[in-house]
Amino acid sequence: MQMADADSRPTLADVAARAGVSKSLVSLVMRDEPGAGAETRRRVLKAADELGYHPDSRARLLRSGRSRLLGVVFGIQHAFHVDLVTALYTAARDSGYELALSAVTPDRDETEATTGLLQDRCEALIMLGPQTPAHALARLTTRLPVVVLARGVRGADVIRTADADGLHLAVDHLGRLGHQRIAHIDGGRAPGAADRRRGYREAMDASGLSRHVQIVAGGLTEQAGTTAARALLDQSHPPTAITVFNDRCATGVLDVLLRGGKRVPEDVSVVGYDDSHLARLAHINLTTVAQDVHTMTKLAVARAIERIEGADVAHRTIVVPPQLVIRGTTGPATT
Amino acid sequence: MQMADADSRPTLADVAARAGVSKSLVSLVMRDEPGAGAETRRRVLKAADELGYHPDSRARLLRSGRSRLLGVVFGIQHAFHVDLVTALYTAARDSGYELALSAVTPDRDETEATTGLLQDRCEALIMLGPQTPAHALARLTTRLPVVVLARGVRGADVIRTADADGLHLAVDHLGRLGHQRIAHIDGGRAPGAADRRRGYREAMDASGLSRHVQIVAGGLTEQAGTTAARALLDQSHPPTAITVFNDRCATGVLDVLLRGGKRVPEDVSVVGYDDSHLARLAHINLTTVAQDVHTMTKLAVARAIERIEGADVAHRTIVVPPQLVIRGTTGPATT
DNA sequence: CCGTTTTCCTGGAACGTTCCATAAGTCGAG
DNA sequence: CTCGACTTATGGAACGTTCCAGGAAAACGG
Numbered sequence: 001m002q003m004a005d006a007d008s009r010p011t012l013a014d015v016a017a018r019a020g021v022s023k024s025l026v027s028l029v030m031r032d033e034p035g036a037g038a039e040t041r042r043r044v045l046k047a048a049d050e051l052g053y054h055p056d057s058r059a060r061l062l063r064s065g066r067s068r069l070l071g072v073v074f075g076i077q078h079a080f081h082v083d084l085v086t087a088l089y090t091a092a093r094d095s096g097y098e099l100a101l102s103a104v105t106p107d108r109d110e111t112e113a114t115t116g117l118l119q120d121r122c123e124a125l126i127m128l129g130p131q132t133p134a135h136a137l138a139r140l141t142t143r144l145p146v147v148v149l150a151r152g153v154r155g156a157d158v159i160r161t162a163d164a165d166g167l168h169l170a171v172d173h174l175g176r177l178g179h180q181r182i183a184h185i186d187g188g189r190a191p192g193a194a195d196r197r198r199g200y201r202e203a204m205d206a207s208g209l210s211r212h213v214q215i216v217a218g219g220l221t222e223q224a225g226t227t228a229a230r231a232l233l234d235q236s237h238p239p240t241a242i243t244v245f246n247d248r249c250a251t252g253v254l255d256v257l258l259r260g261g262k263r264v265p266e267d268v269s270v271v272g273y274d275d276s277h278l279a280r281l282a283h284i285n286l287t288t289v290a291q292d293v294h295t296m297t298k299l300a301v302a303r304a305i306e307r308i309e310g311a312d313v314a315h316r317t318i319v320v321p322p323q324l325v326i327r328g329t330t331g332p333a334t335t
Numbered sequence: 336m337q338m339a340d341a342d343s344r345p346t347l348a349d350v351a352a353r354a355g356v357s358k359s360l361v362s363l364v365m366r367d368e369p370g371a372g373a374e375t376r377r378r379v380l381k382a383a384d385e386l387g388y389h390p391d392s393r394a395r396l397l398r399s400g401r402s403r404l405l406g407v408v409f410g411i412q413h414a415f416h417v418d419l420v421t422a423l424y425t426a427a428r429d430s431g432y433e434l435a436l437s438a439v440t441p442d443r444d445e446t447e448a449t450t451g452l453l454q455d456r457c458e459a460l461i462m463l464g465p466q467t468p469a470h471a472l473a474r475l476t477t478r479l480p481v482v483v484l485a486r487g488v489r490g491a492d493v494i495r496t497a498d499a500d501g502l503h504l505a506v507d508h509l510g511r512l513g514h515q516r517i518a519h520i521d522g523g524r525a526p527g528a529a530d531r532r533r534g535y536r537e538a539m540d541a542s543g544l545s546r547h548v549q550i551v552a553g554g555l556t557e558q559a560g561t562t563a564a565r566a567l568l569d570q571s572h573p574p575t576a577i578t579v580f581n582d583r584c585a586t587g588v589l590d591v592l593l594r595g596g597k598r599v600p601e602d603v604s605v606v607g608y609d610d611s612h613l614a615r616l617a618h619i620n621l622t623t624v625a626q627d628v629h630t631m632t633k634l635a636v637a638r639a640i641e642r643i644e645g646a647d648v649a650h651r652t653i654v655v656p657p658q659l660v661i662r663g664t665t666g667p668a669t670t
Numbered sequence: 671c672c673g674t675t676t677t678c679c680t681g682g683a684a685c686g687t688t689c690c691a692t693a694a695g696t697c698g699a700g
Numbered sequence: 701c702t703c704g705a706c707t708t709a710t711g712g713a714a715c716g717t718t719c720c721a722g723g724a725a726a727a728c729g730g
Contacts, residue, residue: 022680023716366688
């Protein structure tokens with residue numbers, strides 16, 4: 001009859017046989033649900049313990065139709081994504097859901113990363129700064145709830161920072177320090193770059209500095225920062241302050257300045273974006289616009305779970321205010 | 336009849352109904368097994384695509400008793416781990432196994448990361464520079480195959496770089512450039528640090544530079560690098576060359592040197608370790624000891640699969656030779 | 671003492687796959 | 701033709717759970 005094989009794990013049926021009850025009853029007891037007598041309950045637990053029984057989560061999940069899994073698609077090379085994932089773990093900790101990570105690498109695109117998560121039957125997807133075109137995202141949302149972080153897109157739930165406001169903060173700060181020739185090194189087509197460019201322009205206009213507006217093509221990497229910085233320094237009237245698309249790019253800028261014999265912030269002020277761990281390092285000590293990672297991830301998890309549990313309202317965009325973190329790379333204008 | 340519910344995901348049966356074939360046949364096609372005609376195969380794939388069907392891995396592995404999952408435990412904050420994970424995806428690509436990522440964060444320790452993977456029924460674990468004590472690792476290996484990357488430990492399969500050799504390469508290179516006062520900023524208790532310290536000592540001895548041996552406490556971060564570098568520069572006779580535990584720490588060192596008015600490599604040469612993407616950046620351009628990420632990850636995946644498929648030999652350590660990558664931070668000694 | 675509720679328990683049908691046994695058709699050889 | 705061998709397809713039994721409908725026995729209220 002029912003024999004617990006030596007090589008295969010014991011099942012509900014094995015425990016039931018040993019305790020002399022039905023499978024259903026054992027199932028109840030294991031889940032700590034009411035409906036079993038005190039004495040029987042003890043007997044079942046004893047039998048389970050003796051057999052070294054552990055419920056098989058795959059079968060459990062299969063039957064109950066739930067995986068309690070939140071899929072996360074992220075770029076493992078992006079410092080800021082790493083910060084977000086770290087915070088997501090914390091945010092998900094007490095929600096009753098687990099995180100399933102799927103990385104985008106130079107050799108593994110977003111489609112592949114997403115497919116993997118779908119096979120794991122994640123109940124919702126949290127995508128960090130996805131590059132997937134809007135229509136493909138829209139198609140995804142018909143299959144399962146999708147929360148997009150750090151990129152604005154129609155047809156999905158979005159949590160993002162008020163990037164334009166972020167550049168207002170940066171420009172205003174520099175303006176108060178007396179800077180006029182404030183340049184911006186942008187992020188090209190990266191998520192958020194357009195908003196930051198717009199914010200920069202608006203803020204310059206609002207401060208009456210329209211004629212000093214100067215936008216240089218940058219990118220997400222140190223490399224992009226060095227190239228852009230060199231271009232700026234080669235001018236006859238280089239800027240006295242630079243706002244940069246993100247921290248990583250800003251470290252490239254800093255490096256060029258230092259090597260070019262410019263002092264920071266005495267000769268040139270620099271403001272980054274993200275407040276990634278890079279910016280906090282004592283020797284970089286970068287003034288930067290902080291995205292509220294804690295709030296964003298908390299909201300993302302909450303939103304995903306709301307969707308899973310049936311909230312069926314229209315997709316909503318939540319915009320989180322940024323905050324300026326003043327450190328050592330900004331100072332009074334001297335020119 | 337069989338209707339694809341709007342709210343529930345499509346199953347094999349749905350695809351079968353739409354393509355006008357049996358569930359079994361669809362199953363074959365999805366697994367890319369022989370036994371289906373070319374025309375039918377196409378029809379099935381089309382139907383699956385139209386429905387947006389994705390196989391349910393839980394049901395799949397419940398039935399087959401396998402998960403075909405390799406669990407990866409890694410520190411998401413470590414640049415080098417990120418490089419390794421990236422390469423692991425590539426290495427696993429054609430093996431028939433998938434990767435399940437579980438990150439260690441400041442808020443989520445290795446035990447937690449490991450437990451998660453065990454519940455997912457991974458068939459083997461690949462652990463990157465784990466801090467878990469040896470006896471706990473040993474207990475793990477009784478439950479499933481464990482491959483340890485970038486850390487030497489008894490009682491498990493280990494793939495690591497010949498770290499001592501790495502420092503031989505670095506010191507010899509500096510020696511040939513005429514350097515004598517070559518210091519080492521170490522990695523404390525980090526995996527590999529002890530070997531690198533030893534390699535440094537041996538190489539100095541072998542070059543007849545024993546009396547110039549100087550080891551300063553460092554660590555894995557930029558922060559640690561800055562502290563150590565300051566300590567070195569404060570000396571009456573500062574070294575003309577520095578070997579550093581890893582690239583990240585080395586960037587901290589570089590920063591202190593630049594700010595202190597030292598030119599690199601004219602005044603001081605610096606050698607890093609790992610050849611992480613950090614080192615390759617044009618403006619850092621760090622001479623460094625490269626770990627052969629490609630080979631290491633390939634071996635790790637192969638080893639894990641061998642174990643899964645029953646190889647029951649003793650645990651083995653595979654040591655991969657490092658390679659010196661000469662870039663711009665090393666030059667002839669001038670003192 | 672009879673109905674009604676409550677408590678404790680059981681059997682069997684799902685969940686979405688894979689795997690096995692088998693069948694129908696095709697083809698070439700004897 | 702008939703036989704076997706191959707190819708292509710099918711139906712149904714697992715896998716280890718949970719969930720649902722129900723049933724027997726005990727408890728309760730009148």
